[in-house]
Amino acid sequence: MTDNINASVVKFATQEEVELFSNAASITDNIVPVQILTFSENLNFSDLKLIELPQTVVSALELGESIVFRGRPNDSLVLCTSSESYEIQQADTSNLLLLSPNIMADIDQLTYSGREELLHAKVISSFHETFEMKEFRPKYERTHALLNKHPFECIEQESTLEDCYTFSELLKESQASEGELLIYLKKIQALEIDTHWRVLEYSFRDSIIFQILNLIEENEWDWRGFPWKICLEMLSPLFPKFILEHVLCIYGRHIDDQRMSLDEELVCMFHAECLLKPVRKFAYSEFLEIWQQSVPLGMQTNSTQLLAISIADMSSSPPSIWYFPEERLNSQPYERLAQLFREKDKWTEDEIRPFLITLETAKTSVSSILLHCTRSSLDVNRKKCYSLKKTH
Amino acid sequence: MVELSVRYNPDSKEWIIIELQGSVETYNSLPLKDVGLGDLHYNANGEPLLILGHHLLKGKIVNLSNPIGVFAKQTKKQNSTLSDSITDDVTCDYEVVALVRKKIIFATRPKPILVKYESDKD
Structure with a gap:
């Protein structure tokens, strides 16, 4: 049905007129007052948008969470709660939608107070489209690229804060919710230095980890329980303490006040990356051997640790492996x-x-x-x- | 980079959407402002009936699985104070002014009705 229905310019103002039409339409079993619908004098065509809200967004709104639209000017529209992000997309509607703040759709609430009663309801806007919210994955590749514009190397070289970004700047660029961005920043081992989020320059980070591993080995400490405070003190002439703590907290876990243990999997992955990064390809079996020799005594390398940081091609001859981190x-x-x-x-x-x-x-x-x-x-x-x- | 905040301030009463197929026009393309649309009746079965011009439409009430938010764009207040360096961070740019949880859908073909005016009668 595509007929255009002509709205009557005649106003149904009186009970008689309403009855004239309802009789003509043979409506005789009216149980509640008739509602006279009129387009508002302030008819509003462009300022309102209808957006279907997932239950999680309704809950977030009801809880008073801060809800925002974020992005660059040409990005698609993305709405973020504190922990989720959604892309706003047009939903298919060709029908005419008339919006009214005071039409009664619940007939239980409609009762006659007098026989001759007429109710009036306004249509304040009309629409041919609605919008819906689709799950959205924040643009972490942007976050990654921004953080790597100016990685943190060492205090002495920190003369400028050019190309450094605050949390709220990263939120807007990545079109992410706060919760999602925090998880990502933790995953890529970023840290906040004077309100700017930074990643450590790779060779700088690697040299810190090597120093920690060397110190543990030299002192014949057990990597399952080494005195981290002493470790911190001994390395503090070389690196800023807060950076050392940051690295220790990524690669180790506190056992108690005094002792930390190294994360076996992360340390093995670290060694694999150090071996794979400088070369284009490695023969697979040769790599496994050298890798096991390079990790601290008592740690066991495992091919599952290579997943998501490398690609292995078992069909080539000989089988080969090369560096390929997921973050790229x-x-x-x-x-x-x-x-x-x-x-x-x-x-x-x-x-x-x-x-x-x-x-x-x-x-x-x-x-x-x-x-x-x-x-x-x-x-x-x-x-x-x-x-x-x-x-x- | 843009960040627009959304304020949640819905009307205590839920709003309603009436869905019609086609479009609504006035006889002589006059603006719709302040124009009567029609009469909404409910029959004994609780079904909505809409008399629209010389047409009768039978509809049904549909509960939406997810509510629809009515988002209103807020026009930014002009900062006329002297301290123009202060950026007004707290202004919200969108407001959810109401939620819609029910639609009245008129999807059937309109039935023409013949109205006999008093003046037509002899």
């Missing part, structure tokens, strides 16, 4: 998959999952991303492999 990848699923498939044509699910796991949301799983963007096939060993769908 785009935050939007298809773009990320395109990057991954540029590195290697075919992936098994076990290989690709670690690079996609951070894209998972309540509604999107790794499997659904793969189903959506890739094709599966069986390789020579009859193992299931994925390749990129060309058209998307």
Whole structure:
């Protein structure tokens, strides 16, 4: 039905006129007062927007959380609560929606107080479109790029704060909620220095970790329980204390007031990165051997620690491995998959999952991303492999 | 970079959306402001009936699974004070002025009604 219905310019002001029409329409079983609908004299066509709200957003609003739209001028509209972010998208509607603050739709609340009663209700705006909120993944690649414009090297070289960003600047650039951004900053080991969030320059960070590991080894301390305060004091001539503490807290865990233990997995990953970073490719078996020799005594390397920091190609001869950290990848699923498939044509699910796991949301799983963007096939060993769908 | 805040100040009463197919026009394309739209009746079954011009529409009341927020853009107050260096960070840019949890949908084909005016009768 696409007929244009002509609104009557005649105003139904009186009971007689209303009855004339309702009789003509054979409405005889009226149980509640008739509501006369009129377009408001302040009809408002452009200033209002209708946006469907997920339950989580309603709760956040009701709790009085700060809710904001964030982004660069040409970005799509993203709404952030304190812990989630949503992209506002147009929902399909071609019907006419008339908005009224005082139409009664609950007939229990409509009762006659007198036989001749007429109620009046105003339509204040009309719409042909509504909007809905879709789960949104913040643009962490922007956060990453901004933080790496000016990584922290050492106090002496901190002459300028050019290209340094505060938390609220990063929020707007990344279109992220506060909760999401904090989790990301922690993941990439960023720290706040004088209101600016910074990452440590890689070789600077690496030299701190090596110094800590050397000190533990030289003193024959047990990495499962070393005196961290003494460690801190001994290294404080070399590095600022707050930086040392930051690094210790990433790579170690407090056992008690005196002792910390190193995180075995992170230290092994650190050594793997140090070996892989300077070379383009490593022979896989040779790498595993050198890697195990490089970690502190008593630590056990494990190939699962290599996931999401490297790519291994078992079909090449000899099998090879190269450095490929997840943080380089785009935050939007298809773009990320395109990057991954540029590195290697075919992936098994076990290989690709670690690079996609951070894209998972309540509604999107790794499997659904793969189903959506890739094709599966069986390789020579009859193992299931994925390749990129060309058209998307 | 832009950050627009949203203030939550909904009307204590829920607002209602009437959904019609097509569009509404006046006979001679006059603006709709202050124009009568129609009469809303409820029959004994509680079904909404809308008389719109010389048409009768039968509708139904639909409870929305998620509420719709009515967002109003706030026009920024001009800062006319002398201290123009103070940026007014607290001004909110959008306000949720109401929630809609019910729609009255008229999706059926309108039935023409024939009105006999007194003046037509002899």
